[in-house]
Amino acid sequence: MRRAALILLPYSWLIALFLVPFLIVIKISLSDIALAIPPYTPNLDLSQGWAGIKDFLSQLDLDNFKFLTTDDLYWKAYLSSLRIALLSTFLTLCVAYPLAYGMARAPDEWRPTLMMLVILPFWSSFLIRVYSWKAILANEGLLNQFLMLIRVIDEPLTILNTPTAVYIGIVYTYLPFMVLPLYSALEKLDGSLLEAAEDLGCTRFQAFWLVTFPLSRNGIIAGCFLVFIPVMGEFVIPALLGGSQTLMIGKVLWEEFFSNRDWPVASAVAVILLAILVIPIVLFQRNEEKQREAEG
Amino acid sequence: MAEPNSKPNTTVFAPWTDPDAVPLIRFRNVTKRFGDFTAIDDLTLDIYEREFFALLGPSGCGKTTMMRMLAGFENPTEGRIEIGGQDMANVPPNLRAVNMMFQSYALFPHLSVYDNIAFGLKRSDMPKEQIPDRVNEMLRLTRLERFAKRKPHQISGGQRQRVALARSLAKAPKLLLLDEPLGALDKKLREETQFELMDIQEKTGTTFVIVTHDQEEAMTVASRVAVMDAGVIKQVDTPPAIYETPNSVYVADFIGDVNLIEGTAAKTGEHAYEITYAEGVDPIKVTECEHEIAEGAKVTFAIRPEKIVVTQDPPEDRANAMQGKIIDIGYLGNLSTYHVELPGGQMVKATMTNASRISRRDYTWEDTVWLGFRSSAGVVLSE
Numbered sequence: 224m225r226r227a228a229l230i231l232l233p234y235s236w237l238i239a240l241f242l243v244p245f246l247i248v249i250k251i252s253l254s255d256i257a258l259a260i261p262p263y264t265p266n267l268d269l270s271q272g273w274a275g276i277k278d279f280l281s282q283l284d285l286d287n288f289k290f291l292t293t294d295d296l297y298w299k300a301y302l303s304s305l306r307i308a309l310l311s312t313f314l315t316l317c318v319a320y321p322l323a324y325g326m327a328r329a330p331d332e333w334r335p336t337l338m339m340l341v342i343l344p345f346w347s348s349f350l351i352r353v354y355s356w357k358a359i360l361a362n363e364g365l366l367n368q369f370l371m372l373i374r375v376i377d378e379p380l381t382i383l384n385t386p387t388a389v390y391i392g393i394v395y396t397y398l399p400f401m402v403l404p405l406y407s408a409l410e411k412l413d414g415s416l417l418e419a420a421e422d423l424g425c426t427r428f429q430a431f432w433l434v435t436f437p438l439s440r441n442g443i444i445a446g447c448f449l450v451f452i453p454v455m456g457e458f459v460i461p462a463l464l465g466g467s468q469t470l471m472i473g474k475v476l477w478e479e480f481f482s483n484r485d486w487p488v489a490s491a492v493a494v495i496l497l498a499i500l501v502i503p504i505v506l507f508q509r510n511e512e513k514q515r516e517a518e519g
Numbered sequence: 520m521a522e523p524n525s526k527p528n529t530t531v532f533a534p535w536t537d538p539d540a541v542p543l544i545r546f547r548n549v550t551k552r553f554g555d556f557t558a559i560d561d562l563t564l565d566i567y568e569r570e571f572f573a574l575l576g577p578s579g580c581g582k583t584t585m586m587r588m589l590a591g592f593e594n595p596t597e598g599r600i601e602i603g604g605q606d607m608a609n610v611p612p613n614l615r616a617v618n619m620m621f622q623s624y625a626l627f628p629h630l631s632v633y634d635n636i637a638f639g640l641k642r643s644d645m646p647k648e649q650i651p652d653r654v655n656e657m658l659r660l661t662r663l664e665r666f667a668k669r670k671p672h673q674i675s676g677g678q679r680q681r682v683a684l685a686r687s688l689a690k691a692p693k694l695l696l697l698d699e700p701l702g703a704l705d706k707k708l709r710e711e712t713q714f715e716l717m718d719i720q721e722k723t724g725t726t727f728v729i730v731t732h733d734q735e736e737a738m739t740v741a742s743r744v745a746v747m748d749a750g751v752i753k754q755v756d757t758p759p760a761i762y763e764t765p766n767s768v769y770v771a772d773f774i775g776d777v778n779l780i781e782g783t784a785a786k787t788g789e790h791a792y793e794i795t796y797a798e799g800v801d802p803i804k805v806t807e808c809e810h811e812i813a814e815g816a817k818v819t820f821a822i823r824p825e826k827i828v829v830t831q832d833p834p835e836d837r838a839n840a841m842q843g844k845i846i847d848i849g850y851l852g853n854l855s856t857y858h859v860e861l862p863g864g865q866m867v868k869a870t871m872t873n874a875s876r877i878s879r880r881d882y883t884w885e886d887t888v889w890l891g892f893r894s895s896a897g898v899v900l901s902e
Contacts, residue, residue: 413623413625415621415622415623415625416625416627418590418592418612418619418621418625419619419621419625419626419627420627420638421592421611421612421613422590422591422612422613422617422618422619422687423613423618423638423639423642423686423687423690424613424639424642424643424690425613425642426613429642433638434627437629438628438629440629
């Protein structure tokens with residue numbers, strides 16, 4: 224009884240906060256646009272009884288999904304998002320790995336401080352932090368001023384409103400999500416394993432490549448998914464830093480919802496985005512499970 | 520090379536008694552400091568090829584530091600270490616013909632047993648096609664053939680220990696370092712493995728240096744034992760010599776059980792002394808004392824409990840006899856330990872084999888008994 228109650232609690236949360244909203248989104252994606260409140264039709268009218276439900280169901284169709292295939296904007300946006308998400312995940316990994324490695328190797332008394340510094344950005348608004356990158360990357364921004372001051376460049380670089388700015392923003396924002404799982408994997412690493420590798424004839428670099436790196440694999444996988452999945456649907460960063468050049472599905476979604484007020488098409492875009500993300504989410508879960516098995 | 524006083528079992532293999540033998544490892548005035556802490560203090564020591572050398576001492580005595588310096592993980596602050604005549608300063612661990620078996624075993628969790636053993640061979644200049652043969656040979660030596668494909672977390676502690684041994688032996692090192700290798704095993708498995716280790720050491724002809732805090736283990740496996748305390752080696756000798764003729768109270772007390780009786784020495788003849796330890800009782804007569812002791816010096820007489828016999832009547836065949844009262848009896852099955860109080864209040868432990876049934880014993884608690892021992896049974900220590 225108690226066991227069932229314990230399980231029921233998280234499941235009821237999931238049902239209320241995820242499954243029900245998702246079913247509503249699916250329902251909207253199967254509806255048609257309407258100049259009304261809410262801006263779609265049909266609406267379920269339970270007062271008509273069984274006939275009302277039948278009538279309601281007969282009006283649902285896949286027209287919105289068919290529409291998505293007719294305009295190449297959508298699949299281009301999906302592909303572009305995928306490319307940006309993959310590349311920025313890789314870049315975040317490259318920046319985060321040395322950081323996490325350094326933290327894990329730091330003296331014990333320093334580690335809580337370093338950990339604090341990684342989490343510190345979360346204490347201020349995400350929006351403000353991304354917005355302030357505009358001030359850094361703009362043509363008259365801090366970065367260009369600094370580079371011109373030390374005479375590395377003669378005229379300002381155009382970074383803002385290019386994909387580069389989006390990558391910088393994503394790497395900056397998602398760095399903690401990559402650092403934390405990497406750190407927890409590297410911190411667990413037994414130092415005597417590296418000594419054993421050196422003792423058996425490895426150079427320091429070989430020992431890293433043959434022991435440290437494979438043993439941090441689970442951290443790498445976890446970190447990559449934690450970055451890749453939200454970046455796929457990212458809206459704020461490309462909207463603020465990417466200008467009109469950067470096409471991402473999150474932005475398309477926003478425009479469908481708020482500019483075109485076409486909720487059914489926007490919902491269809493969201494459903495397909497979720498379908499794309501289900502694959503990495505399942506892989507991520509499987510990796511976590513395997514890790515737990517190996518540890519238990 | 521048989522010296523008149525050398526013990527019979529050391530004439531078989533005893534390069535340390537041969538002045539012409541060249542040691543494999545030489546510590547020359549080695550000092551190691553970590554900040555203010557001196558882990559090793561001006562240590563000089565020779566270890567010979569094919570030896571099974573044990574570093575024995577309480578935790579924090581510097582034995583692990585010595586081993587880590589041999590492996591190359593630490594460098595001496597002062598002095599030099601030579602292996603095979605070569606100064607090892609600035610030779611990194613991966614370029615030393617030395618392998619180490621770690622206390623935690625340090626097996627690579629992501630590699631199978633086979634790949635763990637092959638790890639070092641793949642980094643060596645051994646031709647690729649010879650590696651499987653060598654790994655299989657190691658698997659056979661440590662009886663692990665059936666577990667080659669398993670990962671370390673899928674085998675038992677004893678098997679893991681054998682994988683660690685096989686991995687460290689695979690490259691056929693000149694010197695194998697074993698850091699508390701049997702610490703994680705239960706008593707029975709540990710004893711079994713000790714003999715296995717000796718067997719493998721003999722088969723491979725490798726020089727073994729073992730670090731342990733378990734004196735029984737050191738006595739069982741080693742050809743020589745170095746007893747360490749606070750960064751200093753107190754005594755280096757064969758296990759029987761360490762046990763029978765310790766050179767200091769520290770060594771006598773650290774190895775096995777011992778009675779320590781303080782007194783004043785008086786010379787009575789060649790290598791013979793009398794030790795007065797209490798008023799109104801006969802002094803202890805000691806013969807075969809190899810070192811010279813000053814007249815009237817304060818000394819400690821050390822005697823092992825099993826060298827003392829407990830009898831009801833005064834023993835006639837023992838040079839020393841003292842009367843006392845049994846305070847306590849520890850019954851261990853095969854042995855009984857008697858705690859006997861001498862008239863001066865000194866407690867003496869005596870161990871007797873329970874040759875006959877316990878019900879046949881003539882003395883029990885509170886009985887007055889005689890303790891007897893030969894004049895050569897104990898040693899006189901001035902340190």
